[in-house]
Amino acid sequence: MAGIPERFSAFRVHNDSDGYRSGIEEISLDDLNEGDVTIEVAFSSINYKDALAATGKGKILRRYPLCGGIDVAGTVVESESDDYAPGDPVLVTGSGLSEVRDGGYSHYQRLDSKSVVPLPEGLSLREAMALGTAGFTAALSLYRMEALGQSPDQGPIVITGATGGVGSLAINILTRAGYDVHAITGKVSEFDYLEGLGATQCLSRHDLYWGQKPLETARWAGCIDNVGDEMLSGLTRVIKPFGNIASCGLAGGISLQTTVMPFIIRGVSLIGISSSNCPYPVRKEIWQRLADDWKPPKLEEIANKEVRLEDMGDTFDTMMRGGALGRTVVKVGNG
Template sequence: MLTVPERFTAFRIHKNDKTITSGFEKISLDDLTAGEVVVKVAYSDINYKDALAATGKGRILRTYPLVGGIDLSGVVVSSEDSRFQTGDKVLVCGAQLSELYDGGYSEYARVKADSIVNLPIGMSLRDVMALGTAGYTAALAIQRMEDNGQIPERGPIVVTGATGGVGSFAINMLSNIGYEVIAYTGKTEQEPYLKALGASKLINRHDIEMGTKPLENAQWGGAIDNVGGDTLAWLTRTTNVWGNIASIGLAGGYKLESTVMPFILRGVSLLGINSVEMPLSVRTQGWKRLASDLKPTKLELISPTTIKFADLPQAFDAYVEGSVTGRTVVEIDASLD
């Protein structure tokens, strides 16, 4: 029988005046934010947002202190919601963990029932954290594009920020369901990696002349953009008739300087992707697809690294610096899998 000890280990983030500090602490269940379901955590992962939050390099948390980690998987210890029973294997991705609510960097978590998804059939607790928010966001982008009429026959899909988690998953998933995929990256030394995922070719972002016309030569059927800024504006000008652009990231800037001409004269659609706030039905459907037609065939290539919980603090700087290729899974209690 699963029980919660009086005190357990969590990686917690504090703000003292303007200084952010973080580290391991012993806390109790009463220290955690409210939720209907208590989970013994098996795995979490590291996302860019996690690194920004833990190091204080980005304003991610909206309240302090909080346990870090926007994703978790594990086993239900207790539940006040009839949808979940003790012993159920579950996952939570995003859902404002480590923003408004305590997250997955803890031996035990207390979460809201509406944020929980049952572990999909055919996937392990580690598998879903190897995917994490990055994999789910890529799947959501593809789903929204398809709902808006995207099909392989309309031309290749360009994926920017291609070596990142979302970009890597998007390339592999799109390739697996019949799309030609073009990887847009400044890390051309990663060509073997990107082609192994399914990219047909690479575009070196440093070689691009984006032009200044309201409409440039149409080059692709659609795009998944992790960059934003000038890159997103360029994509609006170069996407073909009735193409969809899924906008996910803003590493290149949050401003969008464009005209209405791509949207009016070519019917281009700009789809905003928010993987945090959505109905449970949408979350569940997304994970069903991740366990079926969108299941990555290169999961271990994209998420090759597993670290122990104790090694977590040393892993963040590489994410902030952008020197990481591939995702990292955080092992908290592998015996639950």
């Protein structure tokens, strides 16, 4: 284990007789779960799910204690896998991190090689985490929509929760892929930001009125929804024939009230997006595209905030208030 210090810092989440709590601790490699690839972590990121886990506002971890952080990127320092050798740059998003395995908020991490993705050419370790689960989710949504025939000539795609991590990256990725993108946001003060990412129309979520009929006038050819609840319920009524709705998030709630009419009359498809459980071959293919033709041109602008492990608290709170704007990268090591 030459090169790995005996003790290093990590952001750990506990839930025991002393209550639910999270924070920085000094740990050793033996405190981490087993894994056949050990990495020195360079960067992680902050996603909505990380904020839920850190604050205890959502039940994300399924065992305790664990390091937080559903994303990680770094360099292999030890490997029992034939697929990886010391010095290889790698990343993992989702795949049970900060759920059933220790996550990326640690200076070293032991990973399961079955979920490790070699850093694709065209991305730095920082860029991989600027994208992170949010970018992967946006790209997975587009990937699955296009698998069902979505194409730019069908008309505009609307993105909800537009100023957040998934929303911002979805706008920029879809714009690059040739789509006309509309944005729905709660932050009317950020219309300029959204237009800068490519949105051709911005709507305030507070001014939306969907109508109550099972089918209302169709406005969009597809949708990537980060909000759920009334937003998703309303969207099912206004998507054009053979359009697709990628259901990603629950920032506004988890319920869904609709009828079969959008599905059997308009042929609308409701696609479930689960970035954490995405099959490995698709995962690798999507990361290749994120490094290539789906790399968002405004990535640095979207992810211009960087914090250290010790300073993540404010970002967690902002996210829980619905105040996220773009992405926050966590600088862990020297990557």
